[in-house]
Amino acid sequence: MPDTVLWFRRDLRLADHPALHAAAQAADGGRVLALFVLDDRLLNASGAPRVRWLLRSLQALRAATDGALVVRHGNPANVLPDVARELGAASVHVTADAGPYGRGRDEAVERALEVPLVRTGTPYAVGPGSVTKGDGTPYQVFTPFSKAWTAHGWPAPAGDPPPGLRWARTVDSADLPAEPDLDGVELPDVGERAALQRWREFRDDALDRYADDRDRPDLDGTSQLSAHLKYGEIHPRTLLADLAGRRSKGAQTFRSELCWREFYADVLWHHPESAREYLRPEYARLGYDEPGDGFDAWREGRTGYPFVDAGMRQLRATGWMHNRVRMVTASFLVKDLHVEWQHGARHFLRWLRDGDLASNNHGWQWVAGSGTDAAPYFRVFNPVGQGLRFDPDGAYVRRWVPELAHLHGAAAHEPWEHDDGYAHDYPRRIVDHAEERAEALRRYESVRRR
Ligand SMILES: Cc1cc2nc3c(=O)[nH]c(=O)nc-3n(C[C@H](O)[C@H](O)[C@H](O)COP(=O)(O)OP(=O)(O)OC[C@H]3O[C@@H](n4cnc5c(N)ncnc54)[C@H](O)[C@@H]3O)c2cc1C
Numbered sequence: 544m545p546d547t548v549l550w551f552r553r554d555l556r557l558a559d560h561p562a563l564h565a566a567a568q569a570a571d572g573g574r575v576l577a578l579f580v581l582d583d584r585l586l587n588a589s590g591a592p593r594v595r596w597l598l599r600s601l602q603a604l605r606a607a608t609d610g611a612l613v614v615r616h617g618n619p620a621n622v623l624p625d626v627a628r629e630l631g632a633a634s635v636h637v638t639a640d641a642g643p644y645g646r647g648r649d650e651a652v653e654r655a656l657e658v659p660l661v662r663t664g665t666p667y668a669v670g671p672g673s674v675t676k677g678d679g680t681p682y683q684v685f686t687p688f689s690k691a692w693t694a695h696g697w698p699a700p701a702g703d704p705p706p707g708l709r710w711a712r713t714v715d716s717a718d719l720p721a722e723p724d725l726d727g728v729e730l731p732d733v734g735e736r737a738a739l740q741r742w743r744e745f746r747d748d749a750l751d752r753y754a755d756d757r758d759r760p761d762l763d764g765t766s767q768l769s770a771h772l773k774y775g776e777i778h779p780r781t782l783l784a785d786l787a788g789r790r791s792k793g794a795q796t797f798r799s800e801l802c803w804r805e806f807y808a809d810v811l812w813h814h815p816e817s818a819r820e821y822l823r824p825e826y827a828r829l830g831y832d833e834p835g836d837g838f839d840a841w842r843e844g845r846t847g848y849p850f851v852d853a854g855m856r857q858l859r860a861t862g863w864m865h866n867r868v869r870m871v872t873a874s875f876l877v878k879d880l881h882v883e884w885q886h887g888a889r890h891f892l893r894w895l896r897d898g899d900l901a902s903n904n905h906g907w908q909w910v911a912g913s914g915t916d917a918a919p920y921f922r923v924f925n926p927v928g929q930g931l932r933f934d935p936d937g938a939y940v941r942r943w944v945p946e947l948a949h950l951h952g953a954a955a956h957e958p959w960e961h962d963d964g965y966a967h968d969y970p971r972r973i974v975d976h977a978e979e980r981a982e983a984l985r986r987y988e989s990v991r992r993r
Contacts (some may be wrong), residue, residue, distance in 0.1 A: 544573035544929070545633030546649040546711050546945035548626060551579045552617075552668045554638040554775035556601045556735040557607055559700040561664040567705040574711035577608050580623070581720070591723040592862035592891035597735055598722050605719075605736025611710030614717050616648035622649040627658055627889050629714050633810065633923035634659045634794075638775070639739070641671040641808055642900055643815035655757040662789065666772075667805050668779045673811035681813040685916050689802045700781050713839045728862045730896060731767070746785060753793035755781050758801075758855075760865035761799070761939040766797070767863065769897035772804070779804070786895055808907040817914075818904050819885065826913035826920075830986045832881040840973050841876050842946070843891055847972035849956050850930030851875045853943035862896035867933050873910040874924040878983040879974055884911040912987075921978045944969065 549566040557563065566575045579601055586594060605612040615622045618993045627635055640649055653660040665671065673680055674691045682688035718866035731737070745766040749756065758765025771777050779801050811818060823826045839844050844855035854868030864872070867908045869891075876887040884907040891907070894900040908914025934940060937955030945957045946969035958964030959972070 544571060546570055546573045546576060548576045548578055548623070548630060548632045548635040550623065550635055550637050551604065551612075552640060553773070554664075554778075555579075555604050556738070556776050557604075557704045557783045558739075559702065559778045560638075561698075561701045561705070562636045562638045562662075563708075564701055565661060565663040567708050568632075569636065572707075573633075574709045576626070576711035577604070577612045578626055578713055579604070579614050580619045581614060582619055582648075583616075584618075584648075588892075590894040590895070590898060591709075591725050592728050592730065592894060593773075593898050595722045595725055596730060596770055596862075596896050597774065599730070599733035600776060601719055603736065603776075607735065607957065608710055612716070612789045613714050614719055616720075617647065617715055619648055619656045623652050623660075624655050624657065624667035626714060627656060630711060631656055632879055634661050635649065636661045636663060638663065639665045639670065641665055641812050642665070643811070643818060645947065647925075652701050665699075666775050666778070666917055667808055668692075668783055668801070669695050669805055671805070671808040674809065681809065682806070683810075683915050684707075685803065685806050688806050689799060689918055692802055692805060697780055697783065700778070701782050713990045725862075727840065727860075728860065728894070728896075733770075733776070735776045737766065741768060741771065742766065742777060742782060742785075749793075750789070750797060751791045751793045754791075754796040755793075757796065758933050760857075760868050761934045761936065761942075765866070769863070769899075771900050773897050774987075804902055806915070807901040810905055811901040815953075817908065818900050821911075822905075822908055822915065823912040823913045824989050825990055826911065829990050830881075831883045832900060833985070834882050835884050837880040837973055838876070838882055838886060840970070841872070841880060841882075841887075845970045847970045848875065848926040848930075848942040849937075849944055849958065849969075850934065850977070851926050853934075853940045856943040858891070859895050862894060864891075864895070865939075867929070868939075869906060870910055871924050871926055871929045873907055875926055877907075877977040878923045879926070879976060881979070881983065881986070885907060885914070891897060892962050921984055923983060925980075926976060927956055 547566045547570045549563055554560060623635060635656060635658060640646060669692050674824050749764060756762050786798050814822060844852040846852055850870050854864050854872040858864040873887055874880050877884050881963055888904050889902055890908040906916050912920030931953055935953060936955050940955040946967040947958060950961060956968055
């Protein structure tokens with residue numbers, strides 16, 4: 544009977560796994576080898592929180608396969624042919640990768656293999672590249688994309704692992720490497736079981752309030768599923784199937800947020816260069832400042848703007864930042880400090896546990912005005928006004944900025960208004976927001992006129 548290989552990548556789960564079903568079916572009663580390849584190209588590009596998340600997720604997957612997961616270290620274009628030969632495999636199965644590096648890597652592996660590489664499914668409900676306008680061109684704007692995405696639809700979840708599945712245990716595995724030092728970052732529970740548990744808690748306790756609470760960083764109002772989704776510990780199809788019978792505004796808004804993830808993956812699929820370059824090239828000419836002391840203050844959460852500093856410190860303490868605060872901190876870097884978005888995007892990818900090229904770099908481009916749906920460049924977030932609006936009692940700021948913990952209520956957002964505002968050495972504002980806003984608009988106008 545032919546054995547097959549299931550090469551895990553961003554699909555570190557056993558339930559709702561179409562490629563696992565395809566591997567078992569092709570084995571036709573034979574065994575499936577569960578394989579993960581530690582690829583230095585990806586490991587070196589990932590920050591410590593993501594590497595630790597990955598290693599813990601692999602531990603969970605190894606336990607879920609009763610120890611059968613084989614881990615190898617090396618270039619997949621060398622490792623896969625070796626493993627397939629050692630096993631005598633008839634085929635290698637994967638969930639298709641839609642990212643620029645993954646697509647190229649898979650083509651190289653396919654060329655190197657003597658047996659077929661079979662792609663089944665993607666990490667998305669609708670595969671990137673599948674939804675296009677009537678004339679075949681890609682969508683550049685979210686709302687029409689989301690309508691076409693809904694109309695396209697997606698299959699039902701693939702259910703439990705195939706009955707009678709037998710794991711191959713005849714190929715040697717390397718040990719998992721030691722976990723990197725996280726310099727104080729605390730991660731939540733990792734793995735498929737933790738992902739499902741988090742989803743169920745959120746679904747039962749917070750989903751109905753999501754439309755109202757999702758913009759409030761002082762509340763536990765969002766799912767915190769992003770890193771679980773990033774590593775495929777849960778598939779969006781599972782979430783969408785659960786949402787299908789729910790009519791609440793919260794459920795609808797949550798579905799729409801999942802669609803943003805799919806939209807950005809689609810944009811990156813069509814424009815792989817947009818991971819690094821401006822989607823709207825005219826923004827490259829805007830005139831930016833080199834990252835200097837202001838950039839360091841931003842990274843370290845000491846800009847003197849409490850909402851910005853709280854976000855940057857939340858990032859360093861947890862490897863996660865609330866979406867509203869991601870937008871405000873990103874805007875502060877690009878429009879108050881006039882630093883190009885790529886510098887900020889790299890810092891986020893270094894520290895975010897959910898760091899994802901499509902969602903991160905297009906989130907940054909959206910804020911910078913150079914991406915899809917461009918938030919008009921002249922709409923500059925006011926870091927104080929945003930704090931007062933979305934953290935009205937100052938609880939979020941007090942949680943992450945201890946130098947302001949003595950200020951009550953909304954006072955935490957404006958220490959300069961209080962005699963004891965700087966009693967605990969909170970830094971003074973490094974720039975004047977009104978002046979820098981005007982400067983950002985001047986630079987923008989100069990590009991528009993050209
Ligand atoms: C500058 C910037 C950088 C970002 N970087 C990343 C990143 O590296 N990785 C990442 O997953 N998301 C990123 N986002 C999007 C968003 O901030 C996070 O997905 C969200 O905060 C994750 O928390 P959650 O799981 O509690 O979200 P929830 O509010 O519970 O949303 C559910 C899921 O929907 C998806 N989602 C929600 N909002 C967005 C969005 N704006 N864009 C794309 N997908 C979304 C995520 O998969 C999320 O887990 C970024 C946004 C900005 C503005």
